[in-house]
Amino acid sequence: MKDFVSLINAIEITNKTTAKIEALIAYFDTASDKDKLWCIAIFTGKRPPRPVKSSWMKHWCAALVELPEWLFLECYSTVGDLGETLVLLLPEPTHQIDLSLSDWMTAIIDLKSKTEAEKKAFVMHAWSGLQLQERLIFNKLIGGSFRIGVSKKTLVNALAKRSGIDANQLMHSIIGHWDVHALTFEALLEGQHINYDNSKPYPFCLAYALEKPLLELGAPDAWQVEYKWDGIRGQIVKRHGEIYIWSRGEELVTQQFPELVKALTDFKDDFVIDGEILALKNNSVLLFNDLQKRLNRKHVSKQLLEAVPVGFYAYDILEYNAQDLRTMALEKRRGYLETLFASSTLSECLKIPPVLRFKTWEALHSIRDGARRLNAEGLMLKQKESSYHVGRKKGDWWKWKIAPLTIDAVMIYAQKGSGRRSSKYTDYTFAVKKDDGLVIIAKAYSGLTDKEISEVSKFVTKNAIEKFGPVRTVKPELVFEIAFEGIALSKRHKSGVALRFPRIKRWRRDKTVEDIDTIATVKRLIKAY
Amino acid sequence: MEFIRFTKKGIYCIPGKFYLDPWQPVDYAIISHGHADHARWGMKHYLCHDHSKPILQHRIGATIAVESMGYNVSKTVQGVKVSFHPAGHVIGAAQIRLEYKGRIVVFTGDYKTTPDGLNIPYEPVKCHTFITESTFGLPIYKWLPEATLQKHLHDWIATNQAQQKTSVFLGYSLGKAQRIMKLLEGVDAIYTHTAIHALNTIMAQAGVPLPETTLLSPDFDKKAVAGKLVILPPGLLGSKLLKRIPNAATALCSGWMQIRGNRRWKGVDAGFAVSDHADWNGLLTAVKASEAEKVYVTHGSQATFSKYLNGIGIPAAEVVTSYGDAALDGTPLTTDTV
Numbered sequence: 006m007k008d009f010v011s012l013i014n015a016i017e018i019t020n021k022t023t024a025k026i027e028a029l030i031a032y033f034d035t036a037s038d039k040d041k042l043w044c045i046a047i048f049t050g051k052r053p054p055r056p057v058k059s060s061w062m063k064h065w066c067a068a069l070v071e072l073p074e075w076l077f078l079e080c081y082s083t084v085g086d087l088g089e090t091l092v093l094l095l096p097e098p099t100h101q102i103d104l105s106l107s108d109w110m111t112a113i114i115d116l117k118s119k120t121e122a123e124k125k126a127f128v129m130h131a132w133s134g135l136q137l138q139e140r141l142i143f144n145k146l147i148g149g150s151f152r153i154g155v156s157k158k159t160l161v162n163a164l165a166k167r168s169g170i171d172a173n174q175l176m177h178s179i180i181g182h183w184d185v186h187a188l189t190f191e192a193l194l195e196g197q198h199i200n201y202d203n204s205k206p207y208p209f210c211l212a213y214a215l216e217k218p219l220l221e222l223g224a225p226d227a228w229q230v231e232y233k234w235d236g237i238r239g240q241i242v243k244r245h246g247e248i249y250i251w252s253r254g255e256e257l258v259t260q261q262f263p264e265l266v267k268a269l270t271d272f273k274d275d276f277v278i279d280g281e282i283l284a285l286k287n288n289s290v291l292l293f294n295d296l297q298k299r300l301n302r303k304h305v306s307k308q309l310l311e312a313v314p315v316g317f318y319a320y321d322i323l324e325y326n327a328q329d330l331r332t333m334a335l336e337k338r339r340g341y342l343e344t345l346f347a348s349s350t351l352s353e354c355l356k357i358p359p360v361l362r363f364k365t366w367e368a369l370h371s372i373r374d375g376a377r378r379l380n381a382e383g384l385m386l387k388q389k390e391s392s393y394h395v396g397r398k399k400g401d402w403w404k405w406k407i408a409p410l411t412i413d414a415v416m417i418y419a420q421k422g423s424g425r426r427s428s429k430y431t432d433y434t435f436a437v438k439k440d441d442g443l444v445i446i447a448k449a450y451s452g453l454t455d456k457e458i459s460e461v462s463k464f465v466t467k468n469a470i471e472k473f474g475p476v477r478t479v480k481p482e483l484v485f486e487i488a489f490e491g492i493a494l495s496k497r498h499k500s501g502v503a504l505r506f507p508r509i510k511r512w513r514r515d516k517t518v519e520d521i522d523t524i525a526t527v528k529r530l531i532k533a534y
Numbered sequence: 535m536e537f538i539r540f541t542k543k544g545i546y547c548i549p550g551k552f553y554l555d556p557w558q559p560v561d562y563a564i565i566s567h568g569h570a571d572h573a574r575w576g577m578k579h580y581l582c583h584d585h586s587k588p589i590l591q592h593r594i595g596a597t598i599a600v601e602s603m604g605y606n607v608s609k610t611v612q613g614v615k616v617s618f619h620p621a622g623h624v625i626g627a628a629q630i631r632l633e634y635k636g637r638i639v640v641f642t643g644d645y646k647t648t649p650d651g652l653n654i655p656y657e658p659v660k661c662h663t664f665i666t667e668s669t670f671g672l673p674i675y676k677w678l679p680e681a682t683l684q685k686h687l688h689d690w691i692a693t694n695q696a697q698q699k700t701s702v703f704l705g706y707s708l709g710k711a712q713r714i715m716k717l718l719e720g721v722d723a724i725y726t727h728t729a730i731h732a733l734n735t736i737m738a739q740a741g742v743p744l745p746e747t748t749l750l751s752p753d754f755d756k757k758a759v760a761g762k763l764v765i766l767p768p769g770l771l772g773s774k775l776l777k778r779i780p781n782a783a784t785a786l787c788s789g790w791m792q793i794r795g796n797r798r799w800k801g802v803d804a805g806f807a808v809s810d811h812a813d814w815n816g817l818l819t820a821v822k823a824s825e826a827e828k829v830y831v832t833h834g835s836q837a838t839f840s841k842y843l844n845g846i847g848i849p850a851a852e853v854v855t856s857y858g859d860a861a862l863d864g865t866p867l868t869t870d871t872v
């Protein structure tokens with residue numbers, strides 16, 4: 006398992022996606038077939054059910070090292086991870102067990118039918134026979150979660166780079182149904198267990214932020230204007246009775262939205278449509294915060310389905326009954342889209358959002374200002390003549406966001422509040438990326454709910470790295486969307502920009518520090534604003 | 535009857551009328567060591583170990599009134615016998631022993647129980663009342679043996695050099711930097727930042743033998759430094775200076791690096807748990823060796839550690855101080871840099 010341990014170490018130590026991809030490729034170059042399959046299975050959440058309860062592991066360890074339960078829990082709350090707490094507390098190993106990743110996985114699967122005493126003996130033997138790093142991986146494999154800083158997309162990109170196979174096809178392959186014991190690594194990559202032709206998405210057509218006066222766009226009636234909805238951009242692929250939902254992050258998210266899949270089965274035709282996945286209730290769009298509760302879940306409970314129903318606003322149609330429509334003018338594609346949606350008895354969750362009517366550019370300003378009331382982010386302006394481009398092309402599609410401006414930044418310092426909230430960390434300092442490091446961009450102290458503040462405070466306590474008086478330096482991990490009223494260049498600030506009235510718009514649990522804005526993108530807002 | 539009292543200015547010796555490591559201005563301060571959270575500005579009179587004296591003068595001011603003495607010698611202040619004993623923490627760090635009418639109090643300041651080949655090793659001191667730090671007062675903190683730690687550092691350097699990388703270690707300039715120098719001694723040329731170099735010079739003048747190093751001048755020769763070893767204060771992470779170092783691999787050296795999540799902090803390439811403080815076992819050993827009838831626990835995991843001591847039959851209480859708060863062992867970062 007040493008090679009797998011090195012892989013995890015290499016992945017964990019870096020924030021750079023390229024370095025993670027390199028480490029993955031190096032692993033795939035040398036690992037055995039079965040190990041490779043297990044590695045992919047583990048990174049995509051396809052793990053055997055845990056044979057040992059984590060409470061047992063706690064007890065076994067606490068008894069072994071003769072620590073009172075409360076002290077064990079104190080350690081756990083400092084480390085924040087059970088597997089790692091065990092590693093740090095357990096005594097030095099007394100022997101060395103050398104087994105491959107797949108050997109360990111087989112042993113762990115076999116454990117399921119064993120008695121509790123046999124399970125304990127197995128775990129104790131493993132603990133005393135593994136080095137610290139291996140022990141950590143073992144604890145992760147046998148119990149709890151395996152959250153390592155590799156997204157499915159990074160994994161897929163590594164596999165694509167090494168094999169030359171299309172990344173979207175690989176995404177479909179690894180997410181699809183497969184069993185480590187039933188196929189080879191090559192077969193998995195080639196997608197012998199799937200039919201990629203049925204799921205293949207198109208690259209998304211993207212818009213630029215509007216950077217010139219509306220008047221320069223020419224005649225208003227040459228433009229199709231819609232609200233810019235604030236959800237997850239998605240592509241629905243329906244071919245030969247199979248349904249696939251791709252997110253813009255090029256992940257297959259079909260299973261996360263069962264109500265969409267159900268609604269889509271009502272259609273007779275095949276198609277590929279582009280649109281927005283949104284939390285939709287009683288015909289109105291909920292906040293992105295609500296949608297977040299639905300994301301990245303393996304199983305969606307009935308209560309959650311009822312509390313946060315998800316819908317899809319269709320913007321565009323790219324393929325209709327096997328015909329690629331992308332070079333067709335938007336206006337014509339819109340016609341196809343409307344016909345498609347008219348021909349079916351639609352469930353409430355599938356909709357074509359309206360095209361906005363306006364006579365003069367002047368009038369569009371007040372329409373945009375009203376977007377916020379609908380939980381929209383602003384407007385989309387699309388040239389009626391435009392085809393569906395691959396990626397971004399300047400001039401055809403513009404996004405025109407409403408003020409306030411927002412950026413995604415990571416929390417790096419936290420400070421306790423005063424008065425009612427004096428026991429909680431309420432004042433935060435945020436940073437954006439600059440070169441390989443971070444630079445402070447704003448301080449803000451409002452905008453979170455009490456519950457969120459409690460959660461953030463817990464994080465700060467656990468992850469404080471340094472103290473300077475009342476200020477705690479924390480691990481840059483929590484990402485927030487920061488809204489502000491204005492932005493200007495500033496010599497007084499290290500970042501070179503000053504934000505006016507920054508506040509926390511929302512906690513972006515779906516984002517990692519890799520996703521935050523760079524100082525360059527922030528500066529670009531000055532022009533846009 | 536205790537002859538010390540915990541006040542809002544610091545630990546006060548009632549008959550001696552002096553304070554130990556006070557955090558507010560007082561007339562007479564006895565200082566355990568030169569870190570900024572223990573040796574503060576504004577005291578009318580300072581008493582510290584001989585090796586701490588030039589450090590205090592360097593950090594607080596050349597004109598301060600400071601008196602010093604060596605380890606294991608004593609001085610009587612208002613009838614209280616005061617002596618310093620090696621704390622093994624950083625150069626000049628002392629446990630402060632007070633004796634009055636047959637009662638003995640020991641204040642550890644910060645300490646490390648295992649020898650590091652650089653500082654005079656920690657010496658246990660018997661007392662009635664033991665006031666101990668608890669920076670790493672949880673059983674998850676177990677430091678590696680010095681030789682193993684050294685091997686980890688050397689292996690990391692070897693990996694870097696195989697990839698034509700320059701190994702950059704980040705550690706506080708007083709104590710940690712010299713510790714790293716000692717661990718790296720003989721591997722390759724060591725370059726140190728100006729702040730570290732200044733302290734090295736002071737220590738060398740005080741007669742402390744240090745490994746040979748070169749000053750990393752602001753306009754350093756990139757070619758000469760490439761592939762070598764560099765030591766910088768942690769505040770320089772993300773700095774222009776660090777960016778100029780060719781092909782740098784960075785490693786943060788701190789006890790906090792024991793926890794995996796902390797190692798990813800600020801995107802350093804590695805983290806090594808190199809600490810100047812006692813680990814869990816070190817704290818326990820020191821408490822037991824003191825044979826004290828009462829233990830007071832200051833900065834760190836004071837609540838946890840005192841609860842544990844009470845649980846194993848050693849009467850203990852936590853004490854609120856301002857140590858460990860102003861900065862982590864010294865150099866504060868400015869709040870505008872990351």
Ligand SMILES: [Zn+2]
Binds near residue numbers: 644
């Ligand atoms: Zn201290």
Ligand SMILES: [Zn+2]
Binds near residue numbers: 567569572623863
């Ligand atoms: Zn110290």
